[in-house]
Amino acid sequence: NAGVTQTPKFQVLKTGQSMTLQCAQDMNHEYMSWYRQDPGMGLRLIHYSVGAGITDQGEVPNGYNVSRSTTEDFPLRLLSAAPSQTSVYFCASSPGSSSYNEQFFGPGTRLTVL
Amino acid sequence: RKEVEQDPGPFNVPEGATVAFNCTYSNSASQSFFWYRQDCRKEPKLLMSVYSSGNEDGRFTAQLNRASQYISLLIRDSKLSDSATYLCVVSGNYGQNFVFGPGTRLSVLP
Numbered sequence: 736n737a738g739v740t741q742t743p744k745f746q747v748l749k750t751g752q753s754m755t756l757q758c759a760q761d762m763n764h765e766y767m768s769w770y771r772q773d774p775g776m777g778l779r780l781i782h783y784s785v786g787a788g789i790t791d792q793g794e795v796p797n798g799y800n801v802s803r804s805t806t807e808d809f810p811l812r813l814l815s816a817a818p819s820q821t822s823v824y825f826c827a828s829s830p831g832s833s834s835y836n837e838q839f840f841g842p843g844t845r846l847t848v849l
Numbered sequence: 850r851k852e853v854e855q856d857p858g859p860f861n862v863p864e865g866a867t868v869a870f871n872c873t874y875s876n877s878a879s880q881s882f883f884w885y886r887q888d889c890r891k892e893p894k895l896l897m898s899v900y901s902s903g904n905e906d907g908r909f910t911a912q913l914n915r916a917s918q919y920i921s922l923l924i925r926d927s928k929l930s931d932s933a934t935y936l937c938v939v940s941g942n943y944g945q946n947f948v949f950g951p952g953t954r955l956s957v958l959p
Contacts (some may be wrong), residue, residue, distance in 0.1 A: 758954070776951060825892055
């Protein structure tokens with residue numbers, strides 16, 4: 736199993752550009768989520784999904800869209816990039832609804848918005 | 850007040866030392882508790898779940914005090930390879946909405 740994969744690893748955007756961060760998992764996990772990590776702030780939840788066709792907002796959803804058309808894929812779209820979105824983005828998945836389920840993280844995407 | 854707070858760190862300790870990390874959480878409805886480890890420029894990985902009765906995994910011991918809303922992690926006989934940032938994580942029902950603390954960085958020195 737590849738686990739959770741993310742592409743690209745690095746990206747530089749100009750203000751106002753749009754892009755999609757890709758996330759895929761091959762573990763048949765129902766639950767997937769996107770976080771951003773900024774220095775001193777910890778990981779903050781952007782959006783999450785409890786299954787195909789179902790998404791919901793996390794703590795910091797503004798400026799981001801998600802969709803979940805398949806169990807495997809959970810892309811994150813930046814609609815109009817802003818310098819405040821410069822961050823490291825992690826995608827994670829876990830097996831399901833048990834509150835003790837481990838989250839498995841992808842390697843992250845380092846995004847810089849100029 | 851942040852939902853999950855941790856010792857600010859960094860902690861610099863010699864090999865073989867015992868080090869303890871503290872974490873407090875504000876949401877009394879939190880159901881699940883974890884410690885994750887994050888190496889520099891890498892993704893977080895689960896170190897251990899924290900159970901109400903406390904639990905141990907080799908050199909690592911985790912404790913939970915629900916009344917005080919406090920979680921701890923004790924590392925005994927520190928190794929160089931323990932150098933990392935340790936993240937305290939809490940979640941509500943159904944494992945959704947995991948909330949991460951800011952992390953405490955540990956450097957184990959030779």
